[in-house]
Amino acid sequence: MTEFVVPRGLLITDGGDGNRLYLEQQKLSAYFPQFGFSRSKKGNIRARGALRVNSGEVFALKIKLPEGYPHSIPHIFADGWDADCPHVYSAGNLCIMRPDQWRSFYSIAFVVAKTAIWLNKFEVYQRRGYWPGNEQGH
Numbered sequence: 001m002t003e004f005v006v007p008r009g010l011l012i013t014d015g016g017d018g019n020r021l022y023l024e025q026q027k028l029s030a031y032f033p034q035f036g037f038s039r040s041k042k043g044n045i046r047a048r049g050a051l052r053v054n055s056g057e058v059f060a061l062k063i064k065l066p067e068g069y070p071h072s073i074p075h076i077f078a079d080g081w082d083a084d085c086p087h088v089y090s091a092g093n094l095c096i097m098r099p100d101q102w103r104s105f106y107s108i109a110f111v112v113a114k115t116a117i118w119l120n121k122f123e124v125y126q127r128r129g130y131w132p133g134n135e136q137g138h
Helices: 017-031 108-128
Strands: 036-039 045-052 058-064 075-078
Touching: 017 036, 017 108, 045 108, 058 108
Parallel strands: none
Antiparallel strands: 036 045, 045 058, 058 075
16 A cells, blocks of 8 residues: 655544535635535535646646545546546546545545646656556556
């Protein structure tokens, strides 16, 4: 298993599930103010926003929170662009980490940070044809 260090500010270690969305919005506002929460027509919660990578290109993203969130990993999708690469699941969601690595104290801000790393690697993959850095099976 790959180990990584998560900045404490991206974790939600206080509060219960009752105010989780409020705590999530605080983290997003502090670290990624261009992201916000909304509800789909079906009532599902999602976050939307965009990230600019090192080259300056901007990628719009949609993050769907599963019914079991925060005990289940959110699903990140390209919003209006093609994420064709080896690190996308068959359902089209980006593979920022394996589901067994997910922990309920991770926040959506953490997911956005991991996605920023994924996007910069994706850009290298598009230009050079290989995925930089360590890879894990999924």
